[in-house]
Amino acid sequence: MHDLAFAVNGExxxxxxxxxxxxxxxxxxxLGLTGTKRSCDVQVCGAxxxxxxGQPTSACSTLAVEADGCAVQTIEGLAKDGRMDRxxxxxLDHGALQCGFCTPGFVMAVHALLTQHEKPDDATIRxxxxxxxxxxxxxxxxxxxxxxxx
Amino acid sequence: MTQPAAQIRRDSAEKVTGxxxxxxxxxxxGMLHARLLRSTMPHARITGIDAAxxxxxxxxxxxLTGADFxxxxxxxxxxxxxxxxxxxxxxxxxxEPVAVVVAEDEYSAEEALDAIVVDYDPLPHVTDAEAALAPxxxxxxxxxxxxxxxYFKGEAKPLPGTNIFQNYRYECGDVDAxxxxxxxxxxxxxxxxxVFHYAMEPHCVVAEYSVREGFTLHSCAQxxxxxxxxxxxxxxxxxxxxxxxxxxxxxxxxxxxxVKLDPLAAGIAWKLQRPVRLCLSVAESMLTCRRLNARVxxxxxxxxxxxxxxxxxxxxxxxxxxxxxxxxVAIKAANRAIGxxxxxxxxxEAQAVYTNTVPGAAFRSIGGPQAVWATExxxxxxxxxxxLDPLELRRRNLLRRGETVRPDLRSIDVEMAEALGExxxxxPHRPGEARGFAVAASDPGIMxxxxxxxxLGIDGSITVMANSVEIGQGVRAVLAxxxxxxxxxxxxxxxxxxxxxxxxxFDWGTGASRSTVIMGCAVQEAAADAGRKLLAMAATTYExxxxxxxxxxxxxxxxxxHHTFRDLFxxxxxxxxxxxxxxxxxxxxxxxxxxxxxxxxxxxxxxxCSISVDEDTGExxxxxxxxxxxxGRVINRLAAEGQDEGAAMQGLGHSLFEELLYEDGQPVNxxxxxxxxxxxxxxxxxxxxxxIENGDGPGPGGARGMGEGAILPxxxxxANALAAGHGVRIKHxxxxxxxxxxxxxxAKAGL
Numbered sequence: 001m002h003d004l005a006f007a008v009n010g011e012x013x014x015x016x017x018x019x020x021x022x023x024x025x026x027x028x029x030x031l032g033l034t035g036t037k038r039s040c041d042v043q044v045c046g047a048x049x050x051x052x053x054g055q056p057t058s059a060c061s062t063l064a065v066e067a068d069g070c071a072v073q074t075i076e077g078l079a080k081d082g083r084m085d086r087x088x089x090x091x092l093d094h095g096a097l098q099c100g101f102c103t104p105g106f107v108m109a110v111h112a113l114l115t116q117h118e119k120p121d122d123a124t125i126r127x128x129x130x131x132x133x134x135x136x137x138x139x140x141x142x143x144x145x146x147x148x149x150x
Numbered sequence: 151m152t153q154p155a156a157q158i159r160r161d162s163a164e165k166v167t168g169x170x171x172x173x174x175x176x177x178x179x180g181m182l183h184a185r186l187l188r189s190t191m192p193h194a195r196i197t198g199i200d201a202a203x204x205x206x207x208x209x210x211x212x213x214l215t216g217a218d219f220x221x222x223x224x225x226x227x228x229x230x231x232x233x234x235x236x237x238x239x240x241x242x243x244x245x246e247p248v249a250v251v252v253a254e255d256e257y258s259a260e261e262a263l264d265a266i267v268v269d270y271d272p273l274p275h276v277t278d279a280e281a282a283l284a285p286x287x288x289x290x291x292x293x294x295x296x297x298x299x300x301y302f303k304g305e306a307k308p309l310p311g312t313n314i315f316q317n318y319r320y321e322c323g324d325v326d327a328x329x330x331x332x333x334x335x336x337x338x339x340x341x342x343x344x345v346f347h348y349a350m351e352p353h354c355v356v357a358e359y360s361v362r363e364g365f366t367l368h369s370c371a372q373x374x375x376x377x378x379x380x381x382x383x384x385x386x387x388x389x390x391x392x393x394x395x396x397x398x399x400x401x402x403x404x405x406x407x408x409v410k411l412d413p414l415a416a417g418i419a420w421k422l423q424r425p426v427r428l429c430l431s432v433a434e435s436m437l438t439c440r441r442l443n444a445r446v447x448x449x450x451x452x453x454x455x456x457x458x459x460x461x462x463x464x465x466x467x468x469x470x471x472x473x474x475x476x477x478x479v480a481i482k483a484a485n486r487a488i489g490x491x492x493x494x495x496x497x498x499e500a501q502a503v504y505t506n507t508v509p510g511a512a513f514r515s516i517g518g519p520q521a522v523w524a525t526e527x528x529x530x531x532x533x534x535x536x537x538l539d540p541l542e543l544r545r546r547n548l549l550r551r552g553e554t555v556r557p558d559l560r561s562i563d564v565e566m567a568e569a570l571g572e573x574x575x576x577x578p579h580r581p582g583e584a585r586g587f588a589v590a591a592s593d594p595g596i597m598x599x600x601x602x603x604x605x606l607g608i609d610g611s612i613t614v615m616a617n618s619v620e621i622g623q624g625v626r627a628v629l630a631x632x633x634x635x636x637x638x639x640x641x642x643x644x645x646x647x648x649x650x651x652x653x654x655x656f657d658w659g660t661g662a663s664r665s666t667v668i669m670g671c672a673v674q675e676a677a678a679d680a681g682r683k684l685l686a687m688a689a690t691t692y693e694x695x696x697x698x699x700x701x702x703x704x705x706x707x708x709x710x711x712h713h714t715f716r717d718l719f720x721x722x723x724x725x726x727x728x729x730x731x732x733x734x735x736x737x738x739x740x741x742x743x744x745x746x747x748x749x750x751x752x753x754x755x756x757x758x759c760s761i762s763v764d765e766d767t768g769e770x771x772x773x774x775x776x777x778x779x780x781x782g783r784v785i786n787r788l789a790a791e792g793q794d795e796g797a798a799m800q801g802l803g804h805s806l807f808e809e810l811l812y813e814d815g816q817p818v819n820x821x822x823x824x825x826x827x828x829x830x831x832x833x834x835x836x837x838x839x840x841x842i843e844n845g846d847g848p849g850p851g852g853a854r855g856m857g858e859g860a861i862l863p864x865x866x867x868x869a870n871a872l873a874a875g876h877g878v879r880i881k882h883x884x885x886x887x888x889x890x891x892x893x894x895x896x897a898k899a900g901l
Binding site: 018020021025028029033034035036037038039040041042044045047074075076078079084088091092093094095097098099100101102103104107122125126127129130132133134135136137138139140141142143 | 158161162163164165166167168169170171172174175177256257348349350351352398399400401403431432433621622623624788789791792793795796797798799800821822823827828829830831833835837
């Protein structure tokens with residue numbers, strides 16, 4: 001077992017993890033943060049996207065020990081005092097989700113997008129979110145939601 | 151654009167914050183984890199399974215194989231009883247479950263899979279449907295036991311001694327005479343690929359069993375009542391002791407319809423009498439079900455002026471190793487190949503064939519995309535040969551409201567020219583881009599059987615209990631709105647309970663675009679029933695005729711005096727407690743038999759696209775896409791548009807790049823690394839959805855079901871644009887860059 005000390009949604013956590021344990025399993029099983037979703041397992045769908053030191057990261061393909069000393073942000077850390085953040089609100093207002101399984105990953109990826117690009121154009125949005133798959137919406141309303149924030 | 155508050159879906163608010171609970175998120179005390187060892191052979195006898203080493207590994211609780219279920223009547227199915235709970239002595243496709251490892255945690259279960267040794271004695275295999283039809287083809291099943299009226303009405307017509315598990319024929323008019331007399335006869339064959347649903351959430355079931363309590367399943371099933379039925383058939387447990395709870399489902403598209411993983415999960419729990427979680431990976435879901443690939447042979451007899459005189463359809467579908475609902479898919483493919491056209495003479499033939507591949511299954515508009523791909527491609531071929539505008543050829547043949555697609559089916563309930571007209575008006579015409587169009591008519595809304603309950607508490611809060619599954623389409627918000635409207639209460643007062651067969655009455659299932667109409671009507675009826683009871687209580691309590699009472703927000707208005715529900719209940723029951731329940735049931739006899747004839751409504755679609763083609767690479771880029779659906783009435787606009795957009799985008803996948811490939815009996819791209827679904831940068835720059843509302847559907851307020859139609863016209867619209875703008879007609883989907891490039895080269899070389 002390895003010691004893992006990292007900040008999750010601003011809170012310092014210390015855990016024991018197996019070397020093979022994936023970040024997604026530690027978040028979901030040990031910390032109960034089930035908002036992060038597992039889908040493709042191979043870093044192509046983005047459903048498990050979390051921010052590790054601000055960078056969008058596939059938690060399904062990251063060893064938990066790699067996050068040692070890092071700040072990890074998950075979907076559960078966005079809403080403050082029961083109020084959704086502006087990205088969550090925009091997804092809701094624009095109908096940018098249906099089944100909702102890809103949504104936490106999308107919201108985290110958009111978070112990173114808007115941190116790195118203040119005013120992304122259409123091409124930048126499409127390029128940046130290339131690593132997030134949605135099977136329900138056809139992406140139309142997701143793009144509209146993101147554009148509403150620019 | 152901001153969504154009106156009344157349209158905001160409560161499920162969306164939970165999903166966007168990560169609070170929403172899916173089956174994959176459920177952890178029960180003492181829960182074990184199961185992983186499956188899957189066949190590596192396309193077709194083989196199992197001669198031995200050695201699990202001793204796996205059983206010795208840390209954390210492993212049990213290894214189960216077919217032998218552990220020998221005492222059960224374990225073969226199950228929906229149309230044919232052809233499928234074992236887990237492979238017994240034979241495997242029929244690569245990926246078939248052969249053994250289960252149950253362990254204290256998922257990692258231990260996964261690790262132990264490698265320690266199991268299975269000995270196989272290979273049998274000859276067949277993966278292609280046409281090859282499976284050959285007289286000397288290996289038989290995937292030696293016997294075929296059909297189940298009549300089990301899940302769908304009717305039964306499959308297998309041909310014993312062959313691989314054909316469904317052999318459907320229909321004929322009307324004098325087809326041969328019409329062909330003999332026609333000015334033109336067009337004959338073509340079109341291929342549609344094997345494609346995977348890829349719901350983001352893989353299949354997952356958490357199952358519990360005890361002799362006293364029976365089964366409780368937390369499942370991602372789209373048809374919980376079908377799960378109950380199959381478990382009842384296998385285990386003999388009374389239906390009342392088979393409880394299926396369905397939380398939010400992370401997409402299904404038909405891949406979680408009928409019954410999939412539940413019998414095996416239930417079997418593990420039954421054997422071990424401990425809660426067990428069986429959660430597949432997406433790669434395993436790819437080995438669980440997929441759309442039936444098909445070859446569609448079309449012959450059309452056409453008059454000089456483009457009038458369609460006769461059509462002969464022959465569909466051959468690859469049904470995979472187990473029939474599932476393939477027999478219904480085949481029939482629907484034949485029906486949906488007719489098109490929304492006036493054709494007096496029809497010959498429909500459809501065969502579904504066993505092969506050693508992943509079992510075929512329902513997928514958004516069953517049989518529809520396969521059929522419409524063929525029919526709408528051929529319409530443009532006919533137009534070109536007759537030197538007619540493709541839109542004009544369609545207009546000359548499109549059905550008017552009240553005419554029939556097939557004389558034994560309900561007459562069409564929309565004006566088809568309206569949707570096509572709207573699309574052609576809305577689609578931009580840009581230089582350098584080619585345009586293509588397609589239309590479709592499908593016969594969904596099956597099985598008018600479903601009930602719902604509505605309960606109003608003393609505080610005015612309302613609970614709707616209905617077994618429709620919230621799979622992303624927004625059904626809970628629709629039902630909440632309908633209940634609120636029927637009881638004249640604010641939508642915020644209404645909760646729709648989680649799908650649970652213990653608390654909500656029977657519903658056939660969520661699929662075939664049926665919930666808004668069938669469950670919508672059931673909820674309206676249930677709310678009306680509760681409303682009648684409330685007014686009767688008010689009349690008694692306040693000693694006035696019922697006609698002088700009406701429901702208003704938070705209570706009843708009696709002769710202009712507002713009484714809260716609390717006041718009414720308190721006086722009526724004598725204490726400050728109580729509630730009122732209503733039940734509504736939809737049956738084939740509903741509205742004097744108005745729901746009896748199939749289809750309940752027609753789900754139609756029209757679409758147009760403009761594309762550009764990189765002639766150096768063969769890559770097609772869809773620039774503009776316009777989709778129209780005649781939905782009767784929109785209940786939640788954003789949700790309805792979202793369904794339409796999502797269906798069209800899903801269709802873009804099978805049009806341009808999706809195909810599960812087999813070589814030597816092995817699936818060669820069954821992982822999300824190799825299998826490509828549409829990404830955000832492949833969505834058209836301009837996408838427009840037109841929802842036509844004439845209030846003429848059978849559902850609430852004149853609504854029709856929707857959500858499937860938009861997947862139908864995508865592929866032929868793109869292929870028609872390619873043919874119109876670049877002179878190549880491709881009859882095999884997907885339209886990959888390589889295929890397009892080779893066709894363009896061949897055309898240039900004059901081949």
